[in-house]
Amino acid sequence: MSNILTVLIFFPLIAAIFGFMVNQKSIRVYGITVALAEFLLSLWLWGSYDPTNPGIQFVEKMDLIPEFGINYYLGIDGISLFIVIMSTLMTLIGIIALSVKEDLKNMIITLLFLEVAMVGVFVSLDVILFYVFWEFSLVPMLYIIGAWGGNLRLYASIKFFIYTFAGSLVMLVGILYLAYIYHATTGVWSFSLTDWYSLILPFDVQKYLFWAFFLGFAIKVPMFPFHTWLPYAHGQAPTVGSVILAAVLLKMGTYGFVRFSLPLFPDASVAYIVPVAIISIIMIIYTAMVAYAQKDIKQVIAYSSISHMGVIVLGTFAMNVEGIAGSVFLMLSHGIVSGALFLLVGVIYDRKHTKLMSEFGGLAQAMPNYATIFVVMTMASVGLPLTIGFIGEYLSLAGFFKVSPMMTIFAGTSIIIGAIYMLRVVKQTLFGPITKEENKHLPDLDAKELMALIPLVAIVVWLGVYPKPVLEPIDHSTKALVQMMHEKAQTKKAKETILVSKKVKEAK
Numbered sequence: 001m002s003n004i005l006t007v008l009i010f011f012p013l014i015a016a017i018f019g020f021m022v023n024q025k026s027i028r029v030y031g032i033t034v035a036l037a038e039f040l041l042s043l044w045l046w047g048s049y050d051p052t053n054p055g056i057q058f059v060e061k062m063d064l065i066p067e068f069g070i071n072y073y074l075g076i077d078g079i080s081l082f083i084v085i086m087s088t089l090m091t092l093i094g095i096i097a098l099s100v101k102e103d104l105k106n107m108i109i110t111l112l113f114l115e116v117a118m119v120g121v122f123v124s125l126d127v128i129l130f131y132v133f134w135e136f137s138l139v140p141m142l143y144i145i146g147a148w149g150g151n152l153r154l155y156a157s158i159k160f161f162i163y164t165f166a167g168s169l170v171m172l173v174g175i176l177y178l179a180y181i182y183h184a185t186t187g188v189w190s191f192s193l194t195d196w197y198s199l200i201l202p203f204d205v206q207k208y209l210f211w212a213f214f215l216g217f218a219i220k221v222p223m224f225p226f227h228t229w230l231p232y233a234h235g236q237a238p239t240v241g242s243v244i245l246a247a248v249l250l251k252m253g254t255y256g257f258v259r260f261s262l263p264l265f266p267d268a269s270v271a272y273i274v275p276v277a278i279i280s281i282i283m284i285i286y287t288a289m290v291a292y293a294q295k296d297i298k299q300v301i302a303y304s305s306i307s308h309m310g311v312i313v314l315g316t317f318a319m320n321v322e323g324i325a326g327s328v329f330l331m332l333s334h335g336i337v338s339g340a341l342f343l344l345v346g347v348i349y350d351r352k353h354t355k356l357m358s359e360f361g362g363l364a365q366a367m368p369n370y371a372t373i374f375v376v377m378t379m380a381s382v383g384l385p386l387t388i389g390f391i392g393e394y395l396s397l398a399g400f401f402k403v404s405p406m407m408t409i410f411a412g413t414s415i416i417i418g419a420i421y422m423l424r425v426v427k428q429t430l431f432g433p434i435t436k437e438e439n440k441h442l443p444d445l446d447a448k449e450l451m452a453l454i455p456l457v458a459i460v461v462w463l464g465v466y467p468k469p470v471l472e473p474i475d476h477s478t479k480a481l482v483q484m485m486h487e488k489a490q491t492k493k494a495k496e497t498i499l500v501s502k503k504v505k506e507a508k
Contacts, residue, residue, distance in 0.1 A: 006060055012091075035092040039088040046085060055077065070129075087118040087119055091115045094240040094243050099346060117134075118249070120136070130193075141244070145236055148238040168216050203271070209268075220249070222253070224283040231299055231302045262317075263488070277400070280313045283307065284414040288417040312396065314396060315396025320498070327395075344453070360430075360435070363442070374426065
C-alpha cells in the first residue's frame, strides 16, 4: 500500500465525520472498531518497514502551494515509526477503557480527531504541514479538558492553551525565518525538512533559531520552568485525557528536539548542552521531590511524568547514539507506563470519586488483580531491570555519562527518588490493613478494564526482556542522524561532542 501514511492520517478523520451519524448506543463499538482498524494498519506499517534501512520510508509527496515550496510530504523512519504505533495503541486503549457516561458520542469523535493530529505530527516531513497538525492537536485536547474535566477545568484548559500556543507562535517565527534563509541560499522556496537538512548555518544564526524552536518544544514537553500547566491539565482532565496527554502529546516536544533541533542546529545544540542539561536536571530532581510531597495519587503520577521527561531530554542532548536511541525508546516506555498508571488511577476514582491516598489502604485484599497490575507498572516506572522502563532510562543516562559523568550522577538520583515516592504510593494504597470499611467491597477490575490494561502489561514485560525488535530500527535511524549532525558540525567542540560510532566511520 503506497499511500499507507495518508490512510493512517485520514481514516480516523473520515470515521469521526461518519461518527456523527452513529446512534448513542452503538458509538462505543464503532469507536473501538475504528481505533482497532487504525492500530492494525500501524502494525502493518511496522511489518512492511525495512529495519535495516535507516532512511525515510513510505514517502508520499504532492504539491500544495508550489510557489512557496509547501508540499504534502510524508515519511517515517525508525525514530517516528514506533511513536506512530504508540499513538494508535493508546487511542485504542483509551476508547476501550472510557468510563465517561455523559456525551460519550462527542468524546469518542473528539478522540478520533485527536488521533488524526497525533499521527500527522509524527509522519509530516513538510514543516508547514507539521505545524498545522501540531496546532490542530490543541483543539481536541482543549475540548476534552474543558467539557469533561473537573471543577477547575476552564482554568486548566485555558492555561494549557495559552502556554502551548504561545510557544508555537515563537516556533512559527523560527520556521518562517529558516524558510527565508533557505530561499536566500538556494533561490527557491521550500518547507521540506529534508531540504533544510542540507543547510549549513553560521553559529550566529543557529543560536537564535535554536532557541525559537526550543521554546515551542520545551513548553510542550514541558520543561522547567514551563511545566506548571501540566499538573493542572492532568488534575482536571478526565482519565482518557490524561492518558493521551502523557502517552503521546508530551512526546511531540521531545520528538521535535530529535527531528528538528539536533540535525538543523548541531553546533548550537552542542553549545547549549550545559544550560539544557541543568534545566533537565532541575526538572528531574525538583519535580520528583514535588511528587513525593503530593497526597493526590494522580498528582504524584503527573509530577513523576515531568521528571521522566527530563531524562528523555537529557538523553536527547547527549549527542550520541546511545543517548538519542535511549531517549526515543524512553518516549515509548514512558508513554506505555504513564498511560497505564493514569488508567489505574481512573479505575479507583470511578469507584470512590477521590484520588487521595489517605482514602485507600489495603486495596490488594479487595482488588488483587488491580494491585498486581499496579505493582508491575510501578516497577516499570522506577526502571526495574527486565521491564520496559529500564532500557530507555539506562541508555539515556549512559549516553549522557559520556558528556558529563557528574551531571549524570545528579540526574541518576531520580531513580532513587522515583522509587521512594512510587513505593510510598503502593504501600499507602495497596498494602497494610484496610483503613476504610467501604474499601472492603470495592469491585476488582472488570472485563473492560482488563482488556485495556493486560496488553500494556504484556508490552512492559516483552520489551523489557527483549527490546531488539523496537530498539534495532531506532538504533539504525539514530546512527544516520548522528552521522549527519557530525558532518554538518562546524566547530571543533561540536565535532568532538557528536560521537559517531567506529562502525559508521569504517563503512564510510
